[in-house]
Amino acid sequence: MFTNIGLRAVLKSSVGVLRESSALCSAVSVQPGTYSSALLCGQTVSRGSFAVPPPIRHYARVAKKTEIGRESQLSDLPPTMLKMDYAAVPLAQTTDDLVKRLLSLELASHSEKLKLKTEQLIKKVQRDESDRSSVEVQVAILTARIRNYQEHLQQHHKDKANKRRMLMAIDQRKKLLKKLRLFRYDTFESVCEQLGITYTFHPEYYRRVTHRWLTKKEFCIKVFKAVQKQKAEQKLKLKRSAHPTETEEAKETMVQAQ
Structure with a gap:
């Protein structure tokens, strides 16, 4: 049963496609001069309930302009100049043209x-x-x-x-x-x-002063001073622990002087 229903659906769709193709052929075949002139003018051609849209013209794209960069530093080297390894060889100057071409910059x-x-x-x-x-x-x-x-x-x-x-x-x-x-x-x-070198100097350092930057700078200065103070105290303790006799003698002399 299901196979019969599927076959009927396929037959109906194929019949519809055939009808549309026959209508297209009739629209194109009838009055060819009128159809071509209407399409050239860009108008839609209608034949009953069927309408043929005008063709889309695909014009050629505009060629991109190639950006001309600066001239290469090797462009001033003539192609007839010999390579650096053969420039000082006297035999290379008297050879035939084919050998000179092989030894020149043309094929380098x-x-x-x-x-x-x-x-x-x-x-x-x-x-x-x-x-x-x-x-x-x-x-x-x-x-x-x-x-x-x-x-x-x-x-x-x-x-x-x-x-x-x-x-x-x-x-x-x-x-x-x-x-x-x-x-x-x-x-x-x-x-x-x-x-041909243009020497430029480094730009001066510039930074926009903000409230946040000033606050951070003050805090960093406070931390730096606290660390320096702590280091100085540690150095003083190390000196006292390394020379305890000198401090005791200094105290005794102070007592005797009093």
């Missing part, structure tokens, strides 16, 4: 280009050709590393590890520049000018 990796750029910055500020450990050279190495981190973070702004390394390098360079500024100001100015 990013690390090799960065190494060459670091060497260029070092040559600007080093004291002599053998200088590799002075403060100026360390500042030049850190500058090339910081700019490389900044270019990397422009594309990968969620890279927290490299951001932390960049901030550590910035702090280290600021310490070196501060030391250089205190002892050799002329060298400090020339290094900043050659490397």
Whole structure:
């Protein structure tokens, strides 16, 4: 019995679907010119009790404007320049074009280009050709590393590890520049000018004074004074326990003097 009821329900639903599809075919087939012109105008076409909605126009999206970042520090390196390991080799200058292309920066990796750029910055500020450990050279190495981190973070702004390394390098360079500024100001100015560094001072500490902050400060001062007083009493007790004979002799002399 239940199977018969299920079959009847399925047959009724299939008959309804067939009727709707036949009505759609008749609406589309009758007067095709009128249907197409009405749809192009954006009007709804009705055929009896059946209505065909106008088509939805999916226009192309506006292209996003790419943000133009600052120019890379490696962009001034010509691609025909030889790598740092082969620049001093005389045989590399006389080879054919294919070998020169393999030894040039055109097919070099990013690390090799960065190494060459670091060497260029070092040559600007080093004291002599053998200088590799002075403060100026360390500042030049850190500058090339910081700019490389900044270019990397422009594309990968969620890279927290490299951001932390960049901030550590910035702090280290600021310490070196501060030391250089205190002892050799002329060298400090020339290094900043050659490397294009803008030295900024730390901002002055400022805190808005509130009633809660003043109350807490007074309480901290009271606690500090109480602790200092307690420490002084403990020191006095330790002195008296360490030299009891001196205190007794002082009392005897006081009695004799009286």
